Amino acid sequence: MNSEKKLKKPVASFILLTNLIFLPLFCLVGVISMLGFPVWVIDVMSCISAWSSTFAFAILFKKIYPGQSFFRFVKDKFNNKLKFSVILTAIMIQTFIFLITLLLVSKNREVDSIFTISSGGVLIYYFFKHLLSGPLGEELGWRGFAQMELQKKYSPLKASVIIGFWWGMWHLPIWFTTGLVGIDLIKYILLFMIAIMSTKIVMTAFHNLNQNLIVPIIIHQFFNFFIGLINGNLIDLIMYNAILYLVVAVLLIVINPKNVLYGKQDTNVVTGKHSVI
Template identity: 80%
Template structure:
């Protein structure tokens, strides 16, 4: 018999603890930059801070799912076979957005290169650093737990909007390290939140269609990776991403494939994930 009381508001507790853990870790990231530590130390600290949601979920796990194993829970998020059609669709959508933005930037840029990474080695390093510091560190908590938990009480669409907002707010400390002030900061924050909300809806749809955490990890990875390798004004890049991902999200809401956003098709998935 487990002596700990089960949390009444697990998602709220998860979000609060995630932010509590993230802030001091992010401050340490800033300290490594100010003290001019080697670049790899900065990258390691950045990766660790990105795992704050996983750390928070791990701390709360026994009070959310008494008697269950965290390791088994994590494994279960990947137990369903990946659907080629889902992976192909999300890859094509994001590759198309990337190519359109690349075309726009290349026509407006006066820089020598339209890419931020000038060698294959740098590109590969950035790919895996991005994978470790974003998708792998964040998705088990935000999508693997919080999204599914919210879907017990709300439609997947409403759950996406709620989670997208709080996932975006979790990034707030990062916004104030961009160097932007005034109207530029407001633009950055607005476009960032639109991007986050839109991407969350897209993740929800394809995650519920395939029920494997690899799907949102791929979407998250491509979103961060593609925007990180284009050499352009950051606000413009965020704006383009916000616009195109919003268009995709709206189209998906209208189409509502297999009624995964506001139908009853996810009920079996939810029951599978809480047992």
């Protein structure tokens, strides 16, 4: 019998440690930026800071799942065969949101260029920079562990709202780098939280259809990638995405409630097999 003491509140401990790791790393990125280091150095450090949730989960793993293998756990999260229809549907929905946002922003005559990217090379760099930071760095901890752990006790929707809120709050230091102040900052924060919690519900709906961590990684990637491609007012961009992702989240709940509203997630952390009950 394994004598190692198991954490009583693993999700709360994970969220706390994630923030404790992220804050100094985020401050280090700011210092490096102010000292005038090359852009690629700043990008690398930003990427490392985005992995704070993975670092936190790895540190706590043995106390959360005593006697189990961290690498086996990670492998199991990608074991299930990917469903092409699930991935294609998610990408099509996000592409549609991107095109609507692009259309709305294009009506603003103050914008000289509708896109932030000027060449194919920069586009490729931008794509992989985002992939290596947010999606790959955050999904194992927030989705692979925290979401699935809460779904043992709560419905997927309730678990999504809880994790979506704390995932959004984890971004708090970044809010103050936007240059926004006063009412504009408050407006941005509210819209940001709506956008990220709505996206979290979308992730849950599709992830529960295909229990493979690639699914939320793809959704996360295209959310970040698409919104960063458009050259527009920051508040307008986050407002359009907040509204559109909220609409999609509500539609997914109505169309397929069993994957969002009902049932808890029965997760076997040893074999990695899951079933919605």
